[in-house]
Amino acid sequence: LDFLNIQKLNEGDGLFSWMxxxxxxxxxxxxxxxxxxKIILEASKGSKFxxxxxxxxxxxxxxxxxxxxxxxxxxxxxxxxAEGQVEKLTADLERGRDLGRVVVHVDMDAFYAAVEMxxxxxxxxxxxxxxxxxxxxxxxxxxxxFGVRAAMPTxxxxxxxxxxIIVPLNFDKYRATSAEVREIFAEYDPNFLPMxxxxxxxxxxxxxxxxxxxxxxxxxxxxxxxxxxxxxxxxEQPDADLSxxxxxxxxxxxxxxxxxxxxxxxxxxxxxxVREMRFRIEQKTMLTASAGIAPNMMLAKVCSDKxxxxxxxxxxxxxxxxxxxxxxxxxxxxxxxxKVTEKMLSALGIKxxxxxxxxxxxxSLLFSETSFHHFLQISLGLGSTHIxxxxxxxxxxxxxxxxxxxxxxxxxxxxxxxxxxxxxxLQKEGLKGRTVTVKLKNVNFEVKTRALTLSSxxxxxEEIFAAAKDLLKAEIDHMSPQPLKLRLMGVRVSGFVSGDExxxxxxSIISFFQSGRLESGETSQHSGAEELPLLQLAGFQKDxxxxxxxxxxxxxxxxxxxxxxxxxxxxxxxxxxxxxxxQAEQQESPGPSDQxxxxxxxxxxQEGMDLGKFNQHVDECLTSVYTASWEQDVSSCPAxxxxxxxxxxxxxxxxxxxNVDVTEPKIGNGILHTSMGHSSIxxxxxxxxxxxxxxxxxxxxxxxxxxxxxxxxxxDGGHQxxxxxxxxxxxxxxxxxxxxxxxxxxxxxPICNVQQDTSDLAIFNRHVDICLNQGxxxxxxxxxxxxxxxxxxxxxxxxxxxxxxxxxxxxFHSNIIA
DNA sequence: GGGGGAAGGATTC
DNA sequence: TCACGGAATCCTTCCCCC
Numbered sequence: 001l002d003f004l005n006i007q008k009l010n011e012g013d014g015l016f017s018w019m020x021x022x023x024x025x026x027x028x029x030x031x032x033x034x035x036x037x038k039i040i041l042e043a044s045k046g047s048k049f050x051x052x053x054x055x056x057x058x059x060x061x062x063x064x065x066x067x068x069x070x071x072x073x074x075x076x077x078x079x080x081x082a083e084g085q086v087e088k089l090t091a092d093l094e095r096g097r098d099l100g101r102v103v104v105h106v107d108m109d110a111f112y113a114a115v116e117m118x119x120x121x122x123x124x125x126x127x128x129x130x131x132x133x134x135x136x137x138x139x140x141x142x143x144x145x146f147g148v149r150a151a152m153p154t155x156x157x158x159x160x161x162x163x164x165i166i167v168p169l170n171f172d173k174y175r176a177t178s179a180e181v182r183e184i185f186a187e188y189d190p191n192f193l194p195m196x197x198x199x200x201x202x203x204x205x206x207x208x209x210x211x212x213x214x215x216x217x218x219x220x221x222x223x224x225x226x227x228x229x230x231x232x233x234x235x236e237q238p239d240a241d242l243s244x245x246x247x248x249x250x251x252x253x254x255x256x257x258x259x260x261x262x263x264x265x266x267x268x269x270x271x272x273x274v275r276e277m278r279f280r281i282e283q284k285t286m287l288t289a290s291a292g293i294a295p296n297m298m299l300a301k302v303c304s305d306k307x308x309x310x311x312x313x314x315x316x317x318x319x320x321x322x323x324x325x326x327x328x329x330x331x332x333x334x335x336x337x338x339k340v341t342e343k344m345l346s347a348l349g350i351k352x353x354x355x356x357x358x359x360x361x362x363x364s365l366l367f368s369e370t371s372f373h374h375f376l377q378i379s380l381g382l383g384s385t386h387i388x389x390x391x392x393x394x395x396x397x398x399x400x401x402x403x404x405x406x407x408x409x410x411x412x413x414x415x416x417x418x419x420x421x422x423x424x425x426l427q428k429e430g431l432k433g434r435t436v437t438v439k440l441k442n443v444n445f446e447v448k449t450r451a452l453t454l455s456s457x458x459x460x461x462e463e464i465f466a467a468a469k470d471l472l473k474a475e476i477d478h479m480s481p482q483p484l485k486l487r488l489m490g491v492r493v494s495g496f497v498s499g500d501e502x503x504x505x506x507x508s509i510i511s512f513f514q515s516g517r518l519e520s521g522e523t524s525q526h527s528g529a530e531e532l533p534l535l536q537l538a539g540f541q542k543d544x545x546x547x548x549x550x551x552x553x554x555x556x557x558x559x560x561x562x563x564x565x566x567x568x569x570x571x572x573x574x575x576x577x578x579x580x581x582x583q584a585e586q587q588e589s590p591g592p593s594d595q596x597x598x599x600x601x602x603x604x605x606q607e608g609m610d611l612g613k614f615n616q617h618v619d620e621c622l623t624s625v626y627t628a629s630w631e632q633d634v635s636s637c638p639a640x641x642x643x644x645x646x647x648x649x650x651x652x653x654x655x656x657x658x659n660v661d662v663t664e665p666k667i668g669n670g671i672l673h674t675s676m677g678h679s680s681i682x683x684x685x686x687x688x689x690x691x692x693x694x695x696x697x698x699x700x701x702x703x704x705x706x707x708x709x710x711x712x713x714x715x716d717g718g719h720q721x722x723x724x725x726x727x728x729x730x731x732x733x734x735x736x737x738x739x740x741x742x743x744x745x746x747x748x749x750p751i752c753n754v755q756q757d758t759s760d761l762a763i764f765n766r767h768v769d770i771c772l773n774q775g776x777x778x779x780x781x782x783x784x785x786x787x788x789x790x791x792x793x794x795x796x797x798x799x800x801x802x803x804x805x806x807x808x809x810x811x812f813h814s815n816i817i818a
Numbered sequence: 819g820g821g822g823g824a825a826g827g828a829t830t831c
Numbered sequence: 832t833c834a835c836g837g838a839a840t841c842c843t844t845c846c847c848c849c
Contacts, residue, residue, distance in 0.1 A: 049835050059827095135836050137831095150831085153835040196831050336841095338829050370842070399837060435823085445835085451824055490837085 018057045018339075019044060036147035036160060043156045052445035060340055064347045067366055071348070074365055082361040089376060090360070098295065098385045099317040102270045104188075104202045105292045105300035106277070108181065109309035111198035113140035114287045115177050116167045127164050129157050134401075137169055141309065174198075177285050184280050188273065193387045199304075201297055203387050208270045216265055219276065223262040224283055271314050278312065295322065298383025301335050322381035326353040334378050353379050392496070396431060397439075398422045399490025404443050406483040408476055415472050418491045419465040426493060432457035434495035436467035440475060441488035450475060457497055464493060 020037040044050040108114065112130040117123045117140060127143035129136040129152075136157055138150045146161035157164055178197040185192040189202035211219070266276035274291045281289050292303025293314035299322065306313035315325050330352055332342045348366075350356050356363070357379035364372045377383065398421045405411060415438070426432065436458065437451040450471040458464050468491050476484050 044835080047834075053835095056827095132836085133832080134834070137836085151836075155832080155834050199831080336829065340828060368843070394840065395838090397838060401836060437824090447826080449825060453823060488836090492839090 019050070019053060031145055031147055033147075039159050040147070040156055043159050048444050060343055064344055067344065068347065070366055071362065074362075078365060079361055082364045086360040086364055086376070089373075090380065093377065093380055093382060097319065097380075097382060099319065099322075100205070101203055101295055101385045102205045102208055102317070103294055103297055103300045103385065103387070104204055104270075104274055104277075105294075105297070105304040106185070106200055106202065106274075106281075107290050107304045107308070108198035108281075109288045109290055110138055110140050111177075111287070112138045112169065112174055113143075113167075115174055116170075118286045119173070120167075123165060123167070127161050129154065129164050129166050130169060131166065132168065133166065136166075139164075177287065180285050181281055181287075181289070184277060184284065188277055189387075191387065191389050193389045201300065201387050204270060204273055208268075208273055211268050211273055214268065219266045219268070219272075221264050221266070221276065221279060221283070223264070271312070274312055274314075278310075296381075296383035296385045297387065298335065298378065299325070299381055302329065302333055305333065326379065326381040329353045331356060331378070336374070337378075353381075393429070393431070394496070395433070395492050395494035396422065396425055396429070397437075397490055397492035398425065399439055399488060401441075401488045403487075405486045405489075408483075411472060411476070411484065411486060411489070412469060414489055415468050415491065416461070416465050418489060419468055420461040422491050422493060423459060423461040423464055426459045431493070431496050432459040433493035433497075434458070435493065436464055436471070437492040437494065438468050438471040438475075439488070439490035439492065440472075440484070440486055443485045443487050445487070447488075448475065453495060457495075458493065464491065 019041055020033075044053075113128050116128060116130055123140075125142065127146060127148065128140040129143055129148055130139070131137040131154065133154050136148070136150065136152050136154055139148045139152075139157070143149075143157070143161055143164055146164070148157040148161050148164060154166060174197050178194075182192070182194060182200070185194075185200055185202055188204050188207045192200050192202040194200045264279060266272045266279070270293055274293055278289050278291060281287065288310035290304050290308040290310060291312040292300040292306065293312065294300040294303050295315070295317045299315055303313040303315060315321055331337050331345055331350065332339075334353070337345075345351075345356070348359060348362060350359055356375055360372075360376055360379065363375050367375070398418050400414070400418065402414075405414070434455075434457050435451055435453045437449050439447065439449045441447045452467045452471055454467060458467065472489075
């Protein structure tokens with residue numbers, strides 16, 4: 001909490017300093033700090049919040065104690081060595097110092113409050129807080145004189161300033177105003193970096209360079225010349241003095257050169273450019289901005305605060321000027337140094353940046369390398385000189401604070417709601433992530449986060465909730481029999497699939513389906529499937545029909561068997577991780593040819609275009625992996641037989657059957673016994689021409705259920721598959737009989753639907769392979785289903801689970817069966 | 819020992 | 832009015848697995 005940030009009053013005043021008002025902000029000078037801190041402390045004392053703050057402070061104190069013990073153990077030799085290293089690193093950093101950029105940080109003054117005052121002039125001279133009745137987002141400068149500031153609870157603000165007016169937040173208005181300001185920013189740096197609605201970094205190096213040759217007319221602006229008249233309300237007249245009243249140093253009030261009739265001419269240097277920018281912002285929005293101009297982002301940020309409000313400050317692009325500026329700069333002014341770091345450094349006698357540099361050797365021995373490097377850079381006045389606007393988002397979250405909540409039902413309901421909100425946000429940006437984190441804050445303000453990294457990316461409410469509810473449940477169980485008393489819940493999704501990874505994944509899957517058929521750069525039209533990891537598609541995809549409280553059915557069954565042991569670390573997850581790694585490697589070092597297959601089991605790239613060899617590889621992989629992974633799972637599975645065949649054409653109907661129990665499965669139940677011993681029923685209702693290998697004794701039945709019609713070939717023969725080596729990717733859908741068997745008809749290609757005049761599987765496979773490569777592009781996008789049969793939960797009974805696949809090619813389908 | 823995940827914390831607006 | 836946010840990022844520590 002910003003308002004609680006440390007402000008040392010006296011040495012050793014303990015919590016008082018920890019809880020005291022942070023008057024490190026503009027507009028707080030000359031206030032009665034002592035009186036304000038007393039009010040804050042009295043208002044906070046005894047509350048749960050206060051107690052938690054006390055605990056946190058004690059934790060920091062312990063960290064400091066530990067650090068001091070470490071410090072006491074440092075030997076002279078270690079210290080000397082560290083000094084040498086610091087010296088060397090300092091020299092390295094100096095060599096890399098770049099003073100060539102002109103970086104500007106612009107910050108709107110008390111932005112939300114200023115917008116409210118602009119739109120309601122009667123608020124102009126009154127203390128104003130913007131926010132809710134719980135917490136203020138910001139305050140105007142009148143309120144700041146009372147000690148009221150951003151992130152302060154409203155009841156405390158009211159104690160400090162009983163006449164405080166509270167105005168609710170109106171983000172639409174702030175966004176609209178922010179857009180107006182950003183239009184101006186873009187004219188000075190098209191690649192400016194917005195940090196929030198009210199601040200941004202700009203690199204105006206190029207602008208200043210071009211500006212040198214600009215005629216005066218291009219640097220001349222008129223009072224209210226850019227003001228958007230249409231934006232004025234009828235009762236409002238343009239009031240040139242509105243902001244000028246507030247701040248004497250308005251850019252409008254002190255133009256570099258005053259032209260006739262309110263014309264203002266600005267100069268050509270960086271400072272003049274920034275003054276001009278601020279002038280234009282004020283003319284356009286009637287709001288003032290402050291700015292800092294420096295050779296890097298860190299310094300520019302500190303500078304923008306220097307003459308706030310409505311001022312600007314520049315550090316010349318000279319090493320000595322930078323060092324002079326930094327010398328007496330309190331470390332707390334540096335972005336990134338908060339109250340904890342300040343307290344820790346203060347314990348080492350470091351309060352300014354000069355001291356930070358003097359104690360460099362000590363810091364290198366007490367802090368991590370990352371922290372130490374950061375400190376050293378600060379102490380030298382170094383910062384980023386490149387404004388990177390292309391940083392990819394790392395996570396997305398939503399959280400909510402509420403009155404005490406102890407009911408489990410309510411907690412799960414809220415959790416689902418949050419997952420829904422988050423899913424909407426994710427989908428708006430087209431994001432899918434692998435890690436789901438639940439954040440919980442109990443009524444004692446203790447925060448816990450619990451995370452789960454999944455084998456596949458998630459983005460929908462159901463998917464996120466499937467993970468989030470498990471995490472929540474674990475916490476509820478952990479507290480049991482005590483109720484989990486919450487005051488905040490949040491859900492976050494992170495671990496997004498990066499652009500490169502998406503491309504790689506897409507490429508792999510495409511090549512998996514249709515090696516050599518897609519031109520480079522061409523993308524699939526079916527946006528859903530290409531981003532789904534293969535194993536998710538192969539049975540780990542949640543059935544949309546499953547109750548919201550159920551996770552992926554297959555996964556759930558497995559975890560039941562493991563008696564609570566997480567299956568997250570199972571073969572599937574490891575394989576997924578391995579796949580991502582391998583694909584990343586493939587991306588980094590593409591092979592001689594772009595045409596290859598990726599094995600769906602080991603995810604190794606398989607060179608060459610020989611489907612036969614590839615099939616053989618997949619079979620071997622399946623044998624080795626599944627024999628190990630599923631041995632127990634399938635050992636009791638007696639299923640064998642044939643697959644189900646539909647004679648209907650392509651369509652997208654979904655079977656409404658889940659968890660079908662089959663008592664005493666017999667040969668002919670429509671179960672495909674696969675090479676991995678993992679039996680599947682194949683409801684091929686969208687596969688054209690998927691034909692079974694019928695055999696003597698087979699009877700053909702038409703199976704009807706409530707939603708679908710299938711003609712099913714039931715086989716009653718001894719077609720038990722005994723060897724895995726016959727499972728053929730992209731080819732065989734049929735079950736190989738132990739022997740050709742008398743009267744066994746020829747194989748029918750599932751692609752062209754033409755009977756093949758051979759009983760030789762190798763020849764048949766070759767034919768199907770050829771067919772596949774011809775038809776695969778057209779086939780992509782067709783939805784189909786298959787049934788996965790898990791090992792019997794009850795001996796003699798089978799539990800069938802539907803798994804649905806979207807937008808996949810038949811070749812993939814066949815592979816799933818394999 | 820390195821890498822990755824989980825959890826917690828610090829920091830910013 | 833009896834009360835202290837929400838979102839995002841980065842860092843550290845611990846632990847497990849390879």
